[in-house]
Amino acid sequence: MNLFLLAGEPSGDRLGAALMDGLHTIAKPRIAGIGGPQMIARGLDSLFPMDRLSVMGLAEVLPRLPELFALRDQAVEAVLDGKPDALITIDSPDFGLRVAAKVRAADPSIRTIHYVAPSVWAWRPGRAAKMARSIDHILALLPFEPPYMEAAGMTCDFVGHPVVAAPRATLAQAEAFRSAHGERLALVLPGSRGGEIARLASIFGEALRQLPDGVRVVVPTLPHLKDRLSEATRNWPGKPLVVAEEDDRRAAFAAADAALAASGTVSLELAANGVPMVIAYDMAWLSRLLLARMLQVDTVTLVNLVSETRAVPEFLGAACKPGPVGEAFSRLLTVPSLRETQREALDLTMDRLGRGGEAPGLRAARSVLAHL
Known part of the structure; x- marks a missing residue:
């Protein structure tokens, strides 16, 4: 052949x-x-x-x-x-x-x-x-x-989906990450493209003003974006820790309690690690208008679509405001039943993707x- x-x-x-x-x-x-x-x-x-x-x-x-x-x-x-x-x-x-x-x-x-x-x-x-x-x-x-x-x-x-076969950190690696950086960890992922980071970093930073006491913010990223994210998150609450090495990134995903993330395939990486999430995304006004006219579905989060639930809160376009995003993320971190409900949808998603x-x-x- x-x-x-x-x-x-x-x-x-x-x-x-x-x-x-x-x-x-x-x-x-x-x-x-x-x-x-x-x-x-x-x-x-x-x-x-x-x-x-x-x-x-x-x-x-x-x-x-x-x-x-x-x-x-x-x-x-x-x-x-x-x-x-x-x-x-x-x-x-x-x-x-x-x-x-x-x-x-x-x-x-x-x-x-x-x-x-x-x-x-x-x-x-x-x-x-x-x-x-x-x-x-x-x-x-x-x-x-x-x-x-x-x-x-x-x-x-x-x-x-390739996410089901992606390497994950061990329980020992997750525990070591928590021991080094904090027992309560919140992942925050404001995108991987320059435009996304420019738009979302300030919104996410303001949303984190509602972060519960004692929660450490971890920002996983890629090596070429580490300096940019370090600068963009410098004034965020939660003593943000930017991690770019692959082993640290995997350990952060395995150790996290919850995540605030830009819309995209990262939601499946979070789901593979059982991390409940809030999804938020904004774009230029013209893109908002065009997307609103063309969109065929009521959610763009893949976890919601694959699991046929709407378990993951989503704030898109004009709804991507610090107040509502921060409130939803704070509730996710403080209400255990919300995290458990989401984890059921995350498990179902991974099973349907071929785990x-x-x-x-x-x-x-x-x-x-x-x-x-």
């Missing part, structure tokens, strides 16, 4: 590496493509460095459009020359789906598979029909996504083989 895998950013590289592990376990295919360090470590000879595709924001993309078009055409040529049994594009739809469309137009015999379904259940449902013009099969991370993809004309398998079953990468590999 001959496959071409294409990942364009770190999240796709992680998914691609797990898929490669699964494929090598059961099929021993020949794999070419584009990927990052994790896929390369598993034997991929990347056509070009993946980080050449890692561009975000209109202002950053526009000057690089000629280069990105050239990279797209180089990828298409490599796929057509190799004539694989399947092209598997992983996340990064802006690049991967354009490659798939050109491959489909030039050689319809090459099967096309995309790993990570678009969030058509949340907004822009027309994306699924557009995707179906060039994609045959979808590997979905969320259990409720296959019907949306199938309705658009593609086959789709739920293969599990206790086969690793998502292996399930994805089985889906690929079954489709082919």
